[in-house]
Amino acid sequence: MNRKASVVWKGTLREGTGTMTTESGVLSDTQYSFRTRFAEGIGTNPDELIAASLGGCFSMFLANELGLSGLRPQHIETTATATLEDLAAGWTLTHIQLDVRANVPDASQARFMEAALAAKTKCPVARLLKTNISMTASLTHDLKRVQKPSEVNARRRLVMKANQDG
Numbered sequence: 001m002n003r004k005a006s007v008v009w010k011g012t013l014r015e016g017t018g019t020m021t022t023e024s025g026v027l028s029d030t031q032y033s034f035r036t037r038f039a040e041g042i043g044t045n046p047d048e049l050i051a052a053s054l055g056g057c058f059s060m061f062l063a064n065e066l067g068l069s070g071l072r073p074q075h076i077e078t079t080a081t082a083t084l085e086d087l088a089a090g091w092t093l094t095h096i097q098l099d100v101r102a103n104v105p106d107a108s109q110a111r112f113m114e115a116a117l118a119a120k121t122k123c124p125v126a127r128l129l130k131t132n133i134s135m136t137a138s139l140t141h142d143l144k145r146v147q148k149p150s151e152v153n154a155r156r157r158l159v160m161k162a163n164q165d166g
Helices: 034-038 046-068 109-122 124-128 149-165
Strands: 005-010 017-022 030-033 075-087 090-103 132-140
Touching (some): 030 034, 046 090, 109 124
Antiparallel strands (some): 075 090
């Protein structure tokens, strides 16, 4: 199985711009540049695409590992954070942090962690990357949608504001 992406870059590193297109069409002339990678700019960058690839691959493999144990995940949410550092050898992806939250009815914490660790090592994207991949994993049996940390913080601010006003 082969998957293709094409990239066009025009100009120097700092002033140039590029586009990325994937075979599936999900990315179609999606712009990227020095600014989108090292500052604030409109577009994507290779580092966030690697993080997204790892997060997607890991989530699929976690679902598979849980399924092999007879468990049926309801919801898996993974945030992958890629760290790019300027080392003596040059800019290097030194670390990717996976933060996963999952709703898996009937799963024990031990079985969930076993599946998450297996997924982290079996995912083809993780096997490709030569960087440190760390992970936090939390399990919930709540049937409601797992909230993003930003949603939880927003709710806390509303509750705190209501308590101050009332």
